[in-house]
Amino acid sequence: MEEQMTFWDHLDVLRGSIIRVLVAAAVMGVGVFFLKDYIFDIVLWPRCSDFPTYRLLGAEDFQIKLVNTALTEQFMIHMKVSLIVGLLVASPYIIYILFRFISPALYDNERRASIRLVGAAYGMFMVGIVINYFLIFPLTVRFLGTYSVSSEVETMLTLSSYVDTLLLMSLVFGIVFEIPVIAWLLARFGMLKAEWMSQYRRHAIVAILVLAAVITPTADIMTLIVVSLPIWLLYEISIWIVHFTNKKDSLEEVQETDSDTDTAPEIIDPEAVN
Numbered sequence: 265m266e267e268q269m270t271f272w273d274h275l276d277v278l279r280g281s282i283i284r285v286l287v288a289a290a291v292m293g294v295g296v297f298f299l300k301d302y303i304f305d306i307v308l309w310p311r312c313s314d315f316p317t318y319r320l321l322g323a324e325d326f327q328i329k330l331v332n333t334a335l336t337e338q339f340m341i342h343m344k345v346s347l348i349v350g351l352l353v354a355s356p357y358i359i360y361i362l363f364r365f366i367s368p369a370l371y372d373n374e375r376r377a378s379i380r381l382v383g384a385a386y387g388m389f390m391v392g393i394v395i396n397y398f399l400i401f402p403l404t405v406r407f408l409g410t411y412s413v414s415s416e417v418e419t420m421l422t423l424s425s426y427v428d429t430l431l432l433m434s435l436v437f438g439i440v441f442e443i444p445v446i447a448w449l450l451a452r453f454g455m456l457k458a459e460w461m462s463q464y465r466r467h468a469i470v471a472i473l474v475l476a477a478v479i480t481p482t483a484d485i486m487t488l489i490v491v492s493l494p495i496w497l498l499y500e501i502s503i504w505i506v507h508f509t510n511k512k513d514s515l516e517e518v519q520e521t522d523s524d525t526d527t528a529p530e531i532i533d534p535e536a537v538n
Contacts, residue, residue, distance in 0.1 A: 277365060278365060281361050281362065281364075281365045284361050285358050285361055285362070288354040288357050288358060288361075289347075289350055289351050289354050289358070290350075291350075291354075292349075292350035292351070292353045292354040293346050293347045293349075293350030293351070294346075294350070295350065295353075296345075296346045296349045296350045296353065297342070297343070297346040297350075300342060303345060303346070303349060304342075304345070307345060307427065307430065308330070308426075310397070310401055310402040310405050310430075311327065311328040311330065311405060311409065311426070312326075312327050312328075313325045313326045313327065315402055316398070317398055317399060317402045317403070318402065318406065323406065326406070326410055328405065328406075328409035328410070328419070328421060329419075329420050329421070330420075330421050330422065330423045330426055331420045331421070331422055331423065332422070332423050333422050333424075334424075337422075337423060337424055338423065341423060341424060341427050344427070344431075345427065348431060352393075355386070356386075359382060359386060363378070363379075363382060366378075381445070381449070384444075384445050384448075385442060385445045388441040388442055388444065388445055389438040389439075389441060389442060390438070391441055392434075392437040392438040392439070392440060392441030392442075393434045393437065393438050395437060395441070395494055396433050396434050396436075396437035396438075397430075397434065399490065399494075400433060400437060400479070400480065400490070400491055400494075401429070401430055401433050401434075403480070403487045403490060403491070404429070404433070404480045404487070405426070405429075407480075407487055409421055433479065436479060437479075440475075440495060440498070441498060443495075443498045443499065443502050444498060444501050444502045444505050447461075447502035447503075447505055447506050448502075448505050448506070448509055450506075451505070451506040451509040451510055451513075452509060452513070454513070456506055457506065457510060458503050458504075458506040458507035458510055461499070461502065461503045461506060462503060465499075465503075468499050469496065472492050472495045472496050472499065473488070473492055475495065476488055476491040476492040476495065479491060
């Protein structure tokens with residue numbers, strides 16, 4: 265029989281897992297740090313008209329100039345971007361280490377469900393980052409970076425403003441793309457019904473438009489629609505997911521009820537036997 269681990273044994277395993285996570289993030293961050301030219305070519309690409317999204321939309325030629333306003337700004341931004349990109353690159357290994365620490369406490373069915381849940385959440389988060397980089401962020405940068413109240417005012421965005429906006433919007437859209445996963449979880453716990461989501465679809469569309477306006481504070485109606493469309497599609501997909509989850513749960517409840525009825529012991533009346 266396998267010996268049960270004590271509280272201190274669990275702490276040792278947790279400490280080892282945390283050390284592995286930190287080492288993996290540090291190694292990847294250092295690796296990304298030395299790929300400065302390649303990484304910042306990707307980060308700064310959306311400020312130029314040769315970006316694929318602009319070419320597909322037939323946008324006019326433009327280039328947004330970025331400036332540095334502090335002595336240590338470029339180095340600190342280099343460090344920040346290296347750390348975050350390093351975390352993204354190391355994230356599959358980090359998730360594996362954390363899951364390996366938690367999985368012994370789970371049953372087999374819980375372990376399988378957790379793998380599907382974590383995989384779906386991670387995949388949707390990465391899809392949100394990609395959608396933001398190739399669609400949402402370029403449209404926002406082009407509008408705000410080329411917007412001018414007067415020809416006498418020259419627009420020069422700071423490097424920190426550009427990078428911080430990219431990182432923040434990537435995080436926001438990574439979280440927004442978790443809507444189907446969250447909807448599935450709530451449906452599994454019986455806290456969400458597809459009928460409710462369909463009933464309040466109009467309210468959800470208004471909320472999506474408000475959210476899109478907050479994420480991309482532009483006066484361009486096309487940008488607002490382009491930003492709102494992926495979120496609305498996520499909501500419709502969530503309705504479909506919740507519908508089939510509710511249906512599956514109902515079938516399982518019916519099967520359990522039928523199974524309990526079939527296996528119920530027959531009650532014999534003693535007087536009838538006598």
